[in-house]
Amino acid sequence: xxxxxxxxxxxxxxxxxxxxxxxxxxxxxxxxxxxxxxxxxxxxxxxxxxxxxxxxxxxxxxxxxxxxxxxxxxxxxxxxxxxxxxxxxxxxxxxxxxxxxxxxxxxxxxxxxxxxxxxxxxxxxxxxxxxxxxxxxxxxxxxxxxxxxxxxxxxxxxxxxxxxxxxxxxxxxxxxxxxxxxxxxxxxxxxxxxxxxxxxxxxxxxxxxxxxxxxxxxxxxxxxxxxxxxxxxxxxxxxxxxxxxxxxxxxxxxxxxxxxxxxxxxxxxxxxxxxxxxxxxxxxxxxxxxxxxxxxxxxxxxxxxxxxxxxxxxxxxxxxxxxxxxxxxxxxxxxxxxxxxxxxxxxxxxxxxxxxxxxxxxxxxxx
Numbered sequence: 226x227x228x229x230x231x232x233x234x235x236x237x238x239x240x241x242x243x244x245x246x247x248x249x250x251x252x253x254x255x256x257x258x259x260x261x262x263x264x265x266x267x268x269x270x271x272x273x274x275x276x277x278x279x280x281x282x283x284x285x286x287x288x289x290x291x292x293x294x295x296x297x298x299x300x301x302x303x304x305x306x307x308x309x310x311x312x313x314x315x316x317x318x319x320x321x322x323x324x325x326x327x328x329x330x331x332x333x334x335x336x337x338x339x340x341x342x343x344x345x346x347x348x349x350x351x352x353x354x355x356x357x358x359x360x361x362x363x364x365x366x367x368x369x370x371x372x373x374x375x376x377x378x379x380x381x382x383x384x385x386x387x388x389x390x391x392x393x394x395x396x397x398x399x400x401x402x403x404x405x406x407x408x409x410x411x412x413x414x415x416x417x418x419x420x421x422x423x424x425x426x427x428x429x430x431x432x433x434x435x436x437x438x439x440x441x442x443x444x445x446x447x448x449x450x451x452x453x454x455x456x457x458x459x460x461x462x463x464x465x466x467x468x469x470x471x472x473x474x475x476x477x478x479x480x481x482x483x484x485x486x487x488x489x490x491x492x493x494x495x496x497x498x499x500x501x502x503x504x505x506x507x508x509x510x511x512x513x514x515x516x517x518x519x520x521x522x523x524x525x526x527x528x529x530x531x532x533x534x535x536x537x538x539x540x541x542x543x544x545x546x547x548x549x550x551x552x553x554x555x556x557x558x559x560x561x562x563x564x565x566x567x568x569x570x571x572x573x574x575x576x577x578x579x580x581x582x583x584x585x586x587x588x589x590x591x592x
Contacts, residue, residue, distance in 0.1 A: 226358075226365050227442050229512050230468065232257035232539040233519035235357050237502075238472055241529045242479035243492030248350055250536035252479070254544070255354025255568050256361075259306055261541040262572070268548075274557020278548065278569050279576070281306045281355075300591045303371030305579040306572075309333065309359050310370070312587045318374050320589050325367040325467060326474065333583060334360055334478050337575070342485045351564065352571035353482055357475055359575070364471035365441045368459065372591075378453040379437055386440075387447035387461075393509040397443060444468040444506040444515065468506045473499070493529045501527050544568065 226234075236253035244252070259281045267277040280302055304310065304321065311324025324330070337356040341349035369377050388394040440448055446464045451457060476495045483489035505518045520537050522528050544565040551560055560566045580592045 226361055226444075226468075226471075227439070227512055228257055228260075228539065229515035229519060230361060230444060230471075231260065231358055233516055233523075233537075234472060234505075235354070235361070235475060236536060237519060237523055237528050238475040239357075239479045240523070240535075241493045241495070241498055242476050243483045243489040244479060245488070245490055246532050246534060246536055248483075248488060251350040251564055252354040252357060253536070254539065254564070255351040255571065256358040257539055258541060258544060258568055259355055259358040259572075262568070266548075268551050270552060270554075270557035270560075272557050274560070276548070276551045276557070276560050276566065278565075279572055281572050297592070299372050300580065301576065304591060305371075305576045306355075306359055307362055308366050308369060308371030309363055309579070310584060310589055311363075311367075312584075312589060317589065317591075318370065318372075318376055320587075321370040321372055321374070321591070322376065323363055323366045323369055323371070325363050326470065327363060329583065329587060330360055330363045333579065336578065336583070338478060338482045338485065340574070341482060345486045345488075347561075348567035348570040348574070349486065351568040352574060353479070355568075355571050355575050356478070360478070361471045361475060364467045364474075365464065367467075368462075369437075369441075376452070376454055379459075380451040380453050380456065383449075383451035384437075384440075385449045388445070388509060390509045393445075393511075396511060397440070397446070445509045465503065465506045469499070469503050472502050472506075491530055498528050 232253045235256040236249050239249035239252050240246070262278065262281045263283055264278055265280050267275055269275050283298075283302060308321075308323040309327070309330050310321045311327040312320050312329045313324055313327070314320050314322065334356055337352055341352045341356075343349075344352070386394060386397070388397070437450065440446060441462070441464070444464050447461055448464075449461045450459050452459065473495050480489070480492055483492070501522055505515070505522055508515055508518050510518070523531065523535055523537060547563045547565040550563075551557075554560065584591065
């Protein structure tokens, strides 16, 4: 999923679930920041304290190439944060494949809600945001795994896209080509549907959904293809339907958290907004247009009772600035009050819980 869902959709679901702006903003910011925290850095304060960050994503070509070569990096980042293993199948490769709303994902959600309540005055909100990102991605990334695997490779001649607007269809096909160009050596693509997909698959080492570009992340898209292995038909992937499921599940998780944390305020039943959410998800538009649709629905009060101020603008630089300010604060321990510090607390908790606790209990040892 992209920013329209990870920030704006998440924010809308959190607000509708009964969370106030100040809480929903942090949750939504953390959900989107999972895609923006790309560095494993450490900064030492003049008093000797240290602030260390962890990468929860890689967004540039050099980092992608490193991830392909480094299987440890794949398992630190892609597996726990973007392709949560479904635990199904008789081989490790199959167990690592992401499954929509899997039993393991549900266990993760329940655990994180419980833990977030226990640390609600520390990093509870940022943990809920990370949970929201990981859980939502199971509704878009299912069928692919976060490790290099031949099971991720697809037949580039088999794509079928169900898009009504021809301009939008051309736009997303061009985006696919741009995705390929970004992560492969430069060469002229003479056969878009075949060579492009093959190139992307090679470039990412059959990692994640690289061979299908951003098709899984576009909420309005219905599409299908064949996996290369055994020429297996993916069947129609109905993104609007699965994204709507994700919204409903997030709403339920946020409502559960708000009630257990004692911060619930005027929750709205999901059924009362389901039609409007579905309408937004089915909008055939580039990301900017989809973000605008969320903002307009929120601002008009169609999803919940709005407050004087709603957090309707995301910029990753807000938390990046908090990182940069570390060296200038008087005492290093003051950093623990910063949202970016709490995000990395939550990220480490989620990664360790997933890789060292939950997955091993289900026969999946990847790190």
